Each structure stands twice: as structure tokens, then as C-alpha cells.
Amino acid sequence: MDQQPPSVLPFRAPNPDHPSATIPSARRTEVLLDALKSAVAEAREHRLFASGKFTGLFPSRSTACAEAAHEANALGLFETVRTETKAKQVIEWVRITPKGIAFLHDHDSPKAVLQDLKATLSATAAGIPDWMHDTREQLAELKIDFEAKAGEMIRRLAELTTRVEAALRRVDAATPKLPSILQTVVPWGVTALEYLDSRREVLASGDCSLRELFVAMRPKFPELSVPDFHTGLRRLHDNRSIQLTRTESGTDPEYAILIGAELCDGVGR
Numbered sequence: 001m002d003q004q005p006p007s008v009l010p011f012r013a014p015n016p017d018h019p020s021a022t023i024p025s026a027r028r029t030e031v032l033l034d035a036l037k038s039a040v041a042e043a044r045e046h047r048l049f050a051s052g053k054f055t056g057l058f059p060s061r062s063t064a065c066a067e068a069a070h071e072a073n074a075l076g077l078f079e080t081v082r083t084e085t086k087a088k089q090v091i092e093w094v095r096i097t098p099k100g101i102a103f104l105h106d107h108d109s110p111k112a113v114l115q116d117l118k119a120t121l122s123a124t125a126a127g128i129p130d131w132m133h134d135t136r137e138q139l140a141e142l143k144i145d146f147e148a149k150a151g152e153m154i155r156r157l158a159e160l161t162t163r164v165e166a167a168l169r170r171v172d173a174a175t176p177k178l179p180s181i182l183q184t185v186v187p188w189g190v191t192a193l194e195y196l197d198s199r200r201e202v203l204a205s206g207d208c209s210l211r212e213l214f215v216a217m218r219p220k221f222p223e224l225s226v227p228d229f230h231t232g233l234r235r236l237h238d239n240r241s242i243q244l245t246r247t248e249s250g251t252d253p254e255y256a257i258l259i260g261a262e263l264c265d266g267v268g269r
Contacts, residue, residue, distance in 0.1 A: 027064055028064065028067050028068045028071055031068040032068040032071060032072055032077075033108055035057040035058050035068065035069075035072070036096060036100055036101075036103065036104040037104065037108075039078070039094075039095065039096040039100065040100075040101065040104065040203050043206055045081040045093045046094060046095065047092070047093060048069065048092040048094050049065065049069075049091075057078075057094070072100070075099060075103065076097060076099045076100075077096065077099055077100035077103055078094040078095065078096060078097060078100060079094060080092055080094055081093045081094060081095055097215075098195070098212060098215055098216035101198070102195075102216075105198040105199075105201060105202050108202070117164055118165065121157060121160060121161050121164065122161070124157065125154065125157050125158070128157075132146075177190075178241060179239070182235060182236075182241075185232075185235060186235055186236060188221045188224060189232060189235075189236055191217060192213060192217060192232075192236070193236075193241060193242070193269070195208075195216050195217075196208055196242070196267065196268070200269060207245050207267060207268040208268065209247060209252060209266055210229075210233070210252065210256065210257065210264075210265050210266065210267060211252040211255045214226065214229050214255055217229070226254070229255075230257045233257055233267070242268070243267065243268050243269070244257060244259050244266070244267055245264055245266040245267065246263065246264050246265060247265055247266040252265060253265070
């Protein structure tokens with residue numbers, strides 16, 4: 001068995017000259033979201049592609065699955081845990097990254113659905129005046145009845161748009177807050193709480209490992225060190241903004257933190 005440290009997946013892009021190589025982006029996104037949901041359903045490593053009786057995040061090596069896997073590679077949504085070589089076939093074992101969890105949240109959360117609905121409503125409302133003009137020319141004899149129905153449609157769309165905007169404001173208002181003094185001492189605190197809340201919307205259960213949270217913070221706070229990370233965690237824990245816990249796996253001891261007499265390596269809300 002060949003092993004390699006966690007890294008970006010070594011996918012090969014599909015052949016663009018193949019007759020079925022171009023899969024509509026909506027279909028690729030659907031396949032990719034299904035794979036991400038499978039990855040977060042169980043917090044363990046997974047085979048990238050299914051084969052025979054062995055399950056995988058992608059059900060086959062078809063063009064649609066291959067292109068979705070290639071897109072995941074480009075976006076850094078999975079990392080390779082290990083590889084196995086059987087005959088001439090390389091089998092990748094992967095796990096989801098913080099970017100993968102964020103991608104799943106952004107494309108499959110209630111807020112994303114509401115934003116798509118608002119965009120659809122806006123596009124529909126914008127096209128109604130032209131549709132009204134063309135219809136009046138073709139159906140002049142039905143002008144009175146037509147304008148009454150069109151006006152009612154516009155009114156209902158306006159009401160629905162107002163309700164959607166109100167729902168979006170409520171979602172935005174749910175952004176976690178911290179006391180200003182604590183934000184000064186732990187500048188990455190709000191970002192950490194937002195990540196934990198987004199993760200909880202995607203995952204049914206299970207605390208976030210401290211390693212995962214640290215990796216998720218580094219892109220926005222590249223100077224964050226493990227000691228500073230631990231200091232901030234203690235302050236957030238004391239403020240009851242987070243709850244430090246001990247997970248069953250007990251992995252990544254370098255990120256664990258001693259709280260009282262217990263060595264904690266997980267965090268929840």
C-alpha cells in the first residue's frame with residue numbers, strides 16, 4: 001500500500017475531446033453536492049469512487065462524476081488521506097476539508113435557497129412589462145381582463161419579494177455576536193463562531209475538531225499560531241460562546257487544550 005500525507009486530490013481532468021465530456025454545470029454541481037453530503041454524513045475517510053461492492057463518494061467514474069471530482073480538486077473541497085494501488089488502478093481515500101463544508105453550506109443552506117428565489121423573482125418581475133406590451137398587441141380585445149390579472153400578478157410578486165427580503169434580513173441578523181472587548185482580544189472569534197454555526201447546519205451531529213477549526217481560520221488569519229489559538233479558545237469558552245469537549249477519536253494531540261483536568265480536542269456551540 002502506498003501512502004501520502006493529506007494533500008489536494010491528484011485528479012485527472014476529463015478528456016475534452018470525448019463526445020460526452022461537457023456536462024452542464026447544474027448537473028456537475030448536483031453530483032458534487034451529493035458527494036459532499038455523503039462525506040459529512042460520516043466523519044471518516046471515504047473512497048473517492050465506488051467500485052463493485054465498495055461504496056464511494058462518487059457512484060462511478062463516469063464523465064459527470066469525473067468532472068465533478070475535477071471541480072472539487074480545483075476548489076480544494078477534499079484532501080487525500082491515503083492511496084492504494086491495485087494492479088494498474090490507484091484508489092484514493094479522501095475526507096472533506098473546511099472549504100468543502102463551506103461550499104456545501106453556501107450551495108445547500110436555507111439562505112442560498114432564499115437568495116436563488118429572490119434572484120428568480122427579480123428576473124421575473126423585470127420581464128413582466130415587455131410581456132404585457134406584446135400581449136396587449138396580440139390580444140387587444142382582452143385588454144381590460146389582461147391588465148387586471150397582470151396587475152394582480154405584479155402585486156403578489158412584490159409581496160413575495162418583500163417577504164423573501166425580510167427572511168434574508170432575519171438570516172443575516174442571526175450572525176453570531178461577541179462583546180466588543182472580546183472581539184478585540186480574539187479578532188478571529190466571530191469568524192470561528194460563523195464557521196461552527198455553518199458546520200452545524202450541514203452536519204447532523206458531532207463536534208468540530210480543534211485541528212479542523214484551526215485550519216479553517218488560517219486563510220483569513222495567516223499569522224494565527226497554535227498558542228494564540230489556544231488562548232482565544234479559553235476566552236471564548238469562559239464567555240460560554242463555545243464549549244470545549246473531548247472527542248472519542250482523541251486524534252491530533254498537538255491541537256488539544258487542557259481545561260481543568262480534561263484534555264479537550266473538540267469544540268461545539
